[in-house]
Amino acid sequence: MRRASSRSLSRRRFLGYSGAGAAAVMLGTGWWNTAPAAARVSGFPFTLGVASGDPASDSVVLWTRLAVEPFAPDGRGGMPDEVIPVHYQVAADERFSSVVRGGVAFATPELGHSVHPEVHGLEPGREYFYRFRVGRELSPVGRTVTAPEPGATPASLTFAVASCQSYHGGYYTAYQRMAEEDVDLVVHLGDYIYERSYGFTEDHYGNPLPEYMRGECFDLTAYRLQYALYKSDEHLQAAHARCPWLTTFDDHEVEDNFAGDVSRPDNEPDQDPAVFRRRRADAFQAMYENLPLRHNQMPSGPDVRMHRRIQYGQLAEFTMLDGRQYRSDQPCEGSTSTCDGRFDPDATMLGGKQRDWLIDGLSSSSARWKIVGNQTVMAQTDRDPDEDVTEVWVDAWDGYVVERGAVLTEAHDRGVDNLVVVTGDRHSNYLMDLKADYEDPDSPVVGTEFVGTSISSGRDGADVLPGVNDNYLAANPHMKFCNFQRGYLRVTATPDDVVTDYRVLPYISEPDAPVSTRASFVVENGRPGAQPV
Known part of the structure; x- marks a missing residue:
């Protein structure tokens, strides 16, 4: 088996790792291929998918985290306090008769026995399959898809948009249905x-x-x-195994x-900023340990660089935002108000x-569609249909009007042109025009925002909430x-248009709900704003 090709790593970046340590990061990505003698693992280690x-x-970056006892009280997954070699293979077919890349990454206790091998030398715009091995134990098989070559314009790209998956809110049936879709990518x-x-x-x-x-x-x-609990769900695992994810x-x-x-x-206790930064560092490390992120997204203490761009040829460019780490206080x-502080420059x-x-990045992009992955709602959303704007969410962009x-x-x-913002957070499905000035009725439409509902947060929800839908549309x-x-968005981009389907479930309080398309809208190339399909 040939190893993935290596890439240079700057001394500054190497020294910037903290908490887990640079050595643990490099072992987990497969950049270093030597490690101390490793202990044997007793039990099935791929319980988290x-x-x-x-x-x-x-x-592409691959991921798994070893845990023979995912709910062990110390959070170590029942793993020994030693380095574990994890073999990985990438193949052109699901039966692995044509293995094209492979190597070894080392799962360390410092990173919760997670590995993030970055596999290079793949062909653009094609499907691959991958798996891991520890000792004699084989992982489930995952499917991934590389982006098209930079100058290409593929005929289409289909991706799902997900957010807000409170484990305690209900079943992950939305992920069960998403895994049945023919999608190239999930944007979380x-x-x-x-x-x-x-x-x-x-x-x-x-x-x-x-x-x-x-x-x-x-x-x-x-x-x-907490990550172990969430990732133990079979439907979330299936959605991850179905295709690559972009996360923030x-x-x-x-x-x-x-x-x-x-x-x-x-x-x-968190009112002391130093105490809260320690908590944030722990939260970010756990996030890195449990998601398919490249080494560039490895936190350095309480800081992490999650805003980044992912190119899909000339068809689309994804710009993933971080709306938490650098913001000023609400x-x-x-949660809802119209105080003057909203207009603080x-x-x-x-x-x-x-x-x-x-x-x-948006103004220099040559991609047909500029797709922004955004956490909290960007467009104005007044909850009161009175003439004045009286009730908005200040944790979202309505709190940062200027x-x-x-x-x-x-x-x-x-x-x-062709600005499309996809947003989560609100546990609701919205479609809105993006305008530079919502106080001016003549302000031009700059782009379109598709707000996707939650996977499970907010329990079952409803198609219509008495008085609420009408109030929103009037205000x-x-x-x-x-x-x-509840549900997710399914978005299909072509050179001519972007079609978004609002995929919804009638309930999540019980398992196995069906999925259906509640509404579909299209944004045409060169024409800001969406129209019903």
Whole structure:
């Protein structure tokens, strides 16, 4: 078997790793191919599944995390405190009769026995299959798809959009149905885990959860156990194995409604920024350990670089945002308000460097479709149909009005066309026009925002909430559709248009619900705004 080709790593980046340590990171990515003698593993180590992510035209990152006892109280998955060699193979066929790449990554205790081998030398725009081996134990087989070569314009790209998957909110039937779809990619926009159990006492299979998994996560052990709980679900594992994922995070991966170094006020210990930064470092390390992220996304203490671009030839470019780590504190008390702080010119969602990076990237992109992966709703969403804007969510872009206007105005002035923003967080399906100034009825439409509902957060939901749907549509003339069921988005991009299907489930409080398309909308090339299909 040939090993994946190596890539150079700067001394500055090498020395920047902390917590887990640079050696653990390099062993887990397969950059180093030597390690101390390893212990034998007793039991099946692939209980948390396999995954791939961040595909490029010639490479992809693979992932697994070894855990023979995923709910072991110390968060170590029942693994020995030693380095474990993990063999991996990439093949052109599902039976592995044509293996094209392979190698060894080393699972270390410092990174929760996770591995993230980055496999290079692949062909662009094609399907591959992969698997891992520890001793005689083989993992499930995963499927991945590389991006097209940079200059190519493929006929189509189909991806799903997911967010907000509270394990305690219901069954992951949406992932069961998503895994049955013919998709090239999943874009996950945050709230992969929730940091609290909300009193939930059983897993999805009716097994009681131990007491130590029923509270709130404050340290690395607790976050590791929370990821283990979520990733133990067979439907989430199936969706990861179906195709590569692009991920970012929102608030619940750390703490509800956190903003930069600012913790929410009801967690007394976290009011010390140093204490909260330690918690954030633990949360980010657990996130890296449990997701298919490249070594560039390995945290350095409480800091992580998650905003990045992923190119899909000339058809699409994905810009993944980080709307938590660099933001200023929310401007108002409570989750909904219209305080004057919303209009503070110094308030920021992205931070100056990321904001400039976003605008410069959108305006210089040669891709037909500029697709932005965004955590919290960008368009104005007033909940009250009175004449004035009286009730908006200040944790979303409505709390940062000046920066939102600056971003969208700059995009318009620089001639950014075919801007499509996909958003999570709200546990609702919306379709809205993006406008630079929502106070001005004549403000031009700059792009389209598709807000996708939750996988499970918010329980069953409903198609229509009495009084709510009508109020939203009346209060927001730029809103074309709203719905409050659970599910995901299915988006198909071609050179001519982007079609988004709102895929919904009638319930998640019971397993095996069917999925259906509640509504479909199209954005045509060169024409801002969406129309019903």
